[in-house]
Amino acid sequence: MGLAYALQQLINGITLGMIYGLIAVGYTMVYGIIGMINFAHGDVFMIGAFLSLIALSGLASLGITAVPLALAITLVFAASLAALYGWTIERVAYRPLRGSFRLAPLISAIGMSITLQNFAQVSQGARVKPLAPLLPGGLVLTRAGGFAVQLSWMQIAIAVTTVFCLGVFTWLVTRTPLGRAMRACEQDLKMAGLLGIDTDRTIGVTFVIGAALAAIAGLLFLLYYGAIDFYIGFVAGVKAFTAAVLGGIGSLPGAVLGGLLIGLIETFWSAYFSVQYKDVAAFSILAITLVFLPTGLLGRVDVEKV
């Protein structure tokens, strides 16, 4: 029982961690390039979840019920529209404040976060929206002492989607001219601009990619938990940021690693200690990491020059 229970928690924790990892990538990319905490990112994730819900419901009412097809259409729909949200947010709320003092974009981002939350509440209602499970059942891996360790189809779907999206994303960042421009901006924004990279455009693209990944995380969250409301973005956002910091902010593999760790910590804490204090566990990890390991697990040391 003991080991089987732990194995089940491991599976659940990795699933949750993948969702956090997808969101964390967006935080870490934006922070890497313009050194700003994109506070509204968690709410873009929430908007992505709502867009997914709308798409799935719409497809169901149109009679498209083949699950892989419906999921693929929803994924593209939610990711592209959330990308539009990401681009618009950057254009409207952050770009005018570039080069302004440090706190201005952060306050603007907090305002944007409040706006998106209340926008979703006003337009879609404050009630929790449930979604009937699309993929019930799963694989029973092992049975021990009356406890079945289950790997659900949904968890497999989440893992496949996450790995696929991160694969595409990695290819984009490491193998394309766009990715090269992004990495150049991350290293030195001013120098990249002097060398002919359209920095505004690159930053815009960063927000677009981050928002698309967050929306995919929103879709996976909706599928996994089967219920969303307008407030899910805040807590998920803070935890994903924690994941980004834990992995070393600015480091893309670090964000995914941090996400997995936060997911595991949260799941095991809930399973063995107390569900009520699971957020406290995640936030404490954040504080402890920052105090003892300010660069995170995979981050590089930042030398402050005078």
Add this chain to the structure above:
Amino acid sequence: MNARGPLADAFLSALIALGLFAPMVGLETHVGAHGIALAPRPLAVAALVGAVFVLRLAVRLWQARPHRAAAGPGAARARLAAALGGTKRFLIPTLLAIAVVMPFLASRATIDLGILMLTYVMLGWGLNIVVGLAGLLDLGYVAFYAVGAYSYALIAQATGLGFWSCLPASGVLAALWGITLGFPVLRLRGDYLAIVTLAFGEIIRIVLLNWVSLTGGPNGISGIPRPTLFGLRFTMTDGPGTFAGFFHLAPSPTHRVMFLYYVILGLALLTNWVTLRLRRQPLGRVWEALREDEIACRSLGINVTTTKLTAFAVGACFGGFAGAFFATRQGFISPESFTFMESATVLAIVVLGGMGSQLGVVLATLVMIGGPEMFRPLADYRMLIFGLALVVMMVLRPRGLVTERRPSIMLGAAARAAPLALAAEEVG
């Protein structure tokens, strides 16, 4: 700068708005019998898209005004700075006079709103010490507000002491929490500090929510004792020991509201006075120096951690006072009142006011708290407007309403030349 014509630009904006709003606004999800049902709302989308089109067109035409380039922004700013400098001399006494006289002239609802605004002014002034003077970004200020409120409620329940006896304890406990939380994290860089303080704010709220045996959990604490005036209670009867009985007045609930108003006015002014005095002392100067350049401070032998801790503790202390006042005013507290939204609102007040400016906090409170109260009939849209206003005001005036980020002290010729130059600069 912008190659497209205004019309094409507005059209493009409308197209983007269509993409943004068509699914989220146009298709409302309803929880039906067979899962989620969609209800189309084409009119709302059309209205929003039309509004974006018109707004964008108006902004572009406004930007294309011919005389704008000719006059230059510098001249207009200098004029505005001079006007502001002139009115400021009268503005502060006027505001103060209005604040003192207001309860005698206004209705009870207005006094209540005044109490709410003064609470935020006090919180804003308290946070201003941390953010505006010392330059430490604190996103969890509400934690100290909560500690103050719960300290008062719990001490009062356990010992039977009144508001005035518990008030110092609330402030001291909040300051202690400030030191405890601040000590390990204050060597972090700005943004990291922000996110850790946010995490602390949430941790305190979650603990208050789940430690049911101490805090009552989500049910909160009720029956918190009301404040007295030198032992005179505010009741609806006029026996001995009551305010109405002592002064031979007809008992009225307005007395207590007015009394609370003056209590918070006094506390807020105390915060302001302490801040203004501290700014002239070595400690305040070190805070400002730290805000301007931490590395320079360190190389001059200033103990950065201790200095930051004092700012954190003093700010937390005033947050604790405000919390105790909140508890005694409401008579009931629960974790609901201490969400991240409160921290964000107070921080918005400080930044929007112009970091470090005491007058700015007051003006920003009038806008940020008074404004939404006026929108109260709009109910659900109130916070939406609040969020949008935050973005718009930040974009239009990133340095805040009143920018006073000037060191309290300068040397020789620089000091004589600086005010004018700064005045011209600070309106921008």
